Amino acid sequence: MKLRWHLLGLGILLGLGTAGFSFAAGIYYQHEHATQRLQQLIQQNPYAYYIRSKIYKVFAFFKTPDDEENANHRLGRIMKYGFPGLDDIRLYSDFVLSYDRRNRVAHWVCEHLQKKDLSTTTHVGRAHASFQPDLSVPSNFRSSLADYRRSGFNRGHLAAAGNHHSHQTHCNETFYLTNIAPQIGKGFNSGAWNNLEIYVRDLTLRYGSVYVCTGPLYKPKQRCDGKLSVEYEMIGPNLVAVPTHFFKVIMVESKVPLGKPYMEGYVLPNATIPDNLPLRSFLCDIREIEHYAGLKFFDGLRRSAIFGSNYPSESQVFRDFG
């Protein structure tokens, strides 16, 4: 009697097993079949090709993290408000820059900072990164490490390394010499410029989403004969220009739904700046920066849509906005 029950149990188990196996085989067959037909569709239809990653995701057995999609849209997100200029555009994993082949320094570097990207993980940092030339720039227009050696200038970041701490790659890429410009060390790179970078990160932590465009300026000054003249040094065997000033144009997206973005621009002279000068004293009309740089900032946005103009004090910015 016991044996018969056992046999029955075994039979049921076998039956269930077969059913389960057949079911899985059916799923697998259908999946393979559909994937093949999908492959054909993708080869024939440009629209299907365009959204292929999304279709594949629908067919997948397990939910996959949409890394690829994120990467695809990251650059689109950074440039959401338009390109300041279109000369020799270069895409990196977490910032976009336009390279000035004549001066061997970038025209501009655009970043999009989000709160989550700033969280410092212990194993990501500048300790693992090193300055290196970007070999994708033609050798005739490339700056090299030799240009900065014994030049008396620091290798100053345009896109700050501290803004790109979510992946080691992001951090490393800010050390490409395309993102570097000759900066005065004491009183600028380690002083006012550093304070400005910290201010931008503070804004990000406070408001969540900040767009920054950074670049060099070559501003004319009055000569002794009263005429205006541009003058800047060139260093190293590759003749890398030493900008007279650096600018940062900052746009803070509002936390309030349908709230208007807020925009401000800073211009700092590439010189030793006294420690006691407040950042606010370097505020500059954005149209003036555009005129000197030959660029147009956040042009995707009508100027009238920008909330307010420059504020008199830092505390007022934090009080009035967001």
Add this chain to the structure above:
Amino acid sequence: MKLRWHLLGLGILLGLGTAGFSFAAGIYYQHEHATQRLQQLIQQNPYAYYIRSKIYKVFAFFKTPDDEENANHRLGRIMKYGFPGLDDIRLYSDFVLSYDRRNRVAHWVCEHLQKKDLSTTTHVGRAHASFQPDLSVPSNFRSSLADYRRSGFNRGHLAAAGNHHSHQTHCNETFYLTNIAPQIGKGFNSGAWNNLEIYVRDLTLRYGSVYVCTGPLYKPKQRCDGKLSVEYEMIGPNLVAVPTHFFKVIMVESKVPLGKPYMEGYVLPNATIPDNLPLRSFLCDIREIEHYAGLKFFDGLRRSAIFGSNYPSESQVFRDFG
């Protein structure tokens, strides 16, 4: 009897007339019918749309001059050997330029000179043309007539007016301020620079097809402390840069079938140049011009395909080549 012959003649004439008329009507009907079907095809098929002007020409009753086709391909022809750079490209009817928004002067201007374009017709010339700002440039980056007024500099052409004499429009467009740069008048604009332009036209008359790329340079020079530094004046309310030098890179296409093109580059300082200096003394390594300008010339052509390097004497060029 006579009447009958007359009637016969009339009958034959009428018959022939009817036949001729029917024949013409048949042609017309077929033409209309085909044109209608062609119209449908052009609306449905992108390839048919793309070559529509060629198809229409096949159907036409009379041979038409292919003006439209020429105009379409003119810009392609000028840029046949590639773009030196891609910043703010501007297309004019007979030349192409890249505009430097920071300096309010072009980066480069490309022209293609052909023998037939140089033939001076009496009613075309600079007498009918006048300098004017190009209103398609955003006002913040535009140079104006006021910038040059009482500046002490001439309004120097980059694409020479004398190269564009086949239409009055072509000539007029060289007077847009985008094609103009501040040049020293006596000893440069009316001296060595003018001689260089005449030399280019001589080459064209001799060899038939010449490509020219012209632009400004901002070359660094040694300061008293031994460092290299770029220095240039900026004039007028819009701050138009006064280049320190001007370059012309010239490429002569060979008359011999499958013959290799010949290329040479000139750099002239924007200063009073003594009359007795030969043009050959301003010959310059093209790679050096590329380095200072941040541009790449005739990059569509491998350098090894370029016939020879710079020649020691003008007569040798004319003797050895073509």
